[in-house]
Amino acid sequence: xxxxxxxxxxxxxxxxxxxxxxxxxxxxxxxxxxxxxxxxxxxxxxxxxxxxxxxxxxxxxxxxxxxxxxxxxxxxxxxxxxxxxxxxxxxxxxxxxxxxxxxxxxxxxxxxxxxxxxxxxxxxxxxxxxxxxxxxxxxxxxxxxxxxxxxxxxxxxxxxxxxxxxxxxxxxxxxxxxxxxxxxxxxxxxxxxxxxxxxxxxxxxxxxxxxxxxxxxxxxxxxxxxxxxxxxxxxxxxxxxxxxxxxxxxxxxxxxxxxxxxxxxxxxxxxxxxxxxxxxxxxxxxxxxxxxxxxxxxxxxxxxxxxxxxxxxxxxxxxxxxxxxxxxxxxxxxxxxxxxxxxxxxxxxxxxxxxxxxxxxxxxxxxxxxxxxxxxxxxxxxxxxxxxxxxxxxxxxxxxx
Numbered sequence: 373x374x375x376x377x378x379x380x381x382x383x384x385x386x387x388x389x390x391x392x393x394x395x396x397x398x399x400x401x402x403x404x405x406x407x408x409x410x411x412x413x414x415x416x417x418x419x420x421x422x423x424x425x426x427x428x429x430x431x432x433x434x435x436x437x438x439x440x441x442x443x444x445x446x447x448x449x450x451x452x453x454x455x456x457x458x459x460x461x462x463x464x465x466x467x468x469x470x471x472x473x474x475x476x477x478x479x480x481x482x483x484x485x486x487x488x489x490x491x492x493x494x495x496x497x498x499x500x501x502x503x504x505x506x507x508x509x510x511x512x513x514x515x516x517x518x519x520x521x522x523x524x525x526x527x528x529x530x531x532x533x534x535x536x537x538x539x540x541x542x543x544x545x546x547x548x549x550x551x552x553x554x555x556x557x558x559x560x561x562x563x564x565x566x567x568x569x570x571x572x573x574x575x576x577x578x579x580x581x582x583x584x585x586x587x588x589x590x591x592x593x594x595x596x597x598x599x600x601x602x603x604x605x606x607x608x609x610x611x612x613x614x615x616x617x618x619x620x621x622x623x624x625x626x627x628x629x630x631x632x633x634x635x636x637x638x639x640x641x642x643x644x645x646x647x648x649x650x651x652x653x654x655x656x657x658x659x660x661x662x663x664x665x666x667x668x669x670x671x672x673x674x675x676x677x678x679x680x681x682x683x684x685x686x687x688x689x690x691x692x693x694x695x696x697x698x699x700x701x702x703x704x705x706x707x708x709x710x711x712x713x714x715x716x717x718x719x720x721x722x723x724x725x726x727x728x729x730x731x732x733x734x735x736x737x738x739x740x741x742x743x744x745x746x747x748x749x750x751x752x753x754x755x756x757x758x759x760x761x762x763x764x765x766x767x768x769x770x771x772x773x
Contacts, residue, residue, distance in 0.1 A: 422722050423582055423620065426462035426534075427711040428737075429670040429690030432470040432544070433529060434697055437479065437521040442697035444736060448526055451694060451736045452533040458710050458727050458739075460534030463582050466589065467693060468626060468670040469538040469567075471520025472545055472552030473527055473559045479519035479548050519547035520698065527559040537578050541569025541591035541598040542626040542671065553597075567591075568624060569598045577614050585717050588618035590664075593626040593671075594649045601627040601650035602641070608662035615663030620719040623664040626671040627652055628689060632704045634672045637688045637756045653679075656686045665719030668711070674704045675745060677752035680762050680772050685721050687711055688756075691745075696735035706731045709745035713770075724762075724770035743768070 433451055434443040444451050452459070459465045530538070538560065546553060553570060560567050566578035569591020576599050578589045590610055592599045599610055614621045627650035628634060629642045641651045649671070656667045660681055667686040669676065676689035692699060693708050710727040728745040729737045746768045753761035763771045 421583070421717050422714050423464065423585055423587065423717065424462045425464045425466060425622070425666070425711075425713045425715070426459050427466045427668050427687070427690060427713060428459075428693040429468055429708070430470040430542075430673065430692050431467045431530075431538075431694045432520050432696065432698065433522055433526045433694060435471065435520045435522060437519045437547075443523070444696045444734070448523075448529055448696070451696060452529055454739060455710065455729060455737045456533045458712075462534070462712065464580060464587060465534045465536050466622070466624070466668065467530075467535055467538055468542055468624065468690075469530075469540055469556070470542055470544050470695065471522050472548050472556045473522045473524050474548055474552045474555035475524055477521070477548040477551050477555075479521070479552075481519035481547055518544075518698070520544050521548060521552070524555065524559050527563050527565070531563045531565060535565055537566040537568065537580060537589050539569050539589075539591040539624040539626065539670070540567050540575070541593035541624065543593060543595055545570070545593075546595070546597055569593060569626075571597060572599050576610055579618060583717075585620060586618045587620045587622065588614035589622045589624060590614050590659075591624045591626075592655075594647055601625050601652070601655050602648050604655060604658050607655065607659055611659045611662040611664050619717060620666075620715055621664045622666045622668065623656075623659045624668045624670070625650070625652070625655065627655070627669065628672045628676070630671070630673050632674060635674050635676060635704060635752060637676055652688060656688070657681055660684050660686075665715060666713060666721075673699070675707055675709065675748050675752065677754075677756040678749060678762055678764075678770070679753070679757040679760050680721075681760065683721055683772065684719075685713060685724065685762060685770075692731060692735075693729070694735065694737050695731065699735060701731045701733075701735055704748070707740075707744050707748055708737055709749070721772060726764065726768035726770060728768065 433448050557570055566580055568578040568589040569576060580587045592601045594601050629644040639653050642649045665684055669688045670690050672689045673692050675691040679686045690711055691708050692705055708729040708731055712727060713724040714722040716722050726746050726749055728740040728743050730740040731737055750764040763773050
């Protein structure tokens, strides 16, 4: 009996020594089971049956309105290459097509003034264009012309990058008149890319079928050709009509002042170059009240803050995204992002993520490891919307709170 008790005592002592030794191990050598269970991945899994939208701001892939020096290297084939994986991964990829796609044509914007002067020829409008190559001796420098004309072959680059629907509601879509607008629609039709906001009636709303869900995209801008951000009653009527036909309604608007000084969202009608460019909080809230599930803004050429209103996300400006050659890109105008937004099938907000990007030199988006867009959007959202701002984490994930 005493031998058996001695053996048991020794076993207990041995076990105690082993446990004490493990407790003294450095933390880095222990198996982190509990930690892994209590700290899951910061990016939540997307809800089953949800719809993911990848949305970006202004796109102008290059223009021939002055000369071919405003076209990108390799004829633009590589311009969207780095961002294509993020764009094409979504169920719906959206962007604002800033300028018509056509060959030839004439623009009233670029007609020479009746009494030209050096000041007229070299005035610097907003946004600042990238200068063309210096003229040869004896040649005249071409005047600045803000009528964009994107080659029709560039439409394929949008298709290859994954774009499903484009907004044509902006102040450059009509740069080459009705001919340019008709050509743009023809190019997109042939590629199978939907479009919204090409005029006030027939082409105001695009419909897409995604995963058995019908999605409407309604486009608005601040001119008289397209649905107007200043006409709140007409906007509510259009959105309500789309709501009757679709499970999810997305509103896109082109509005607000432009440039680095226009990063904040005022709660009043914005006036820029003599144009009324919308009371955008009033507009966004009104279309959500009428049935919109998501509101996507563009036009200021800079990022603006985001707001949650009645459980729905409003992105007041997604900034420049792929604007080659004719935009001065520096500071806030060079910061860009892909807005990845997930909606449930009933249109309710399920979450999102900001994927930071930037434009270098003459333009074209590349990924931005610095995360500048995340920090900028968080700063602007909190400054302008306070407790109504969504929560934006350091890794770019976006939640209602």
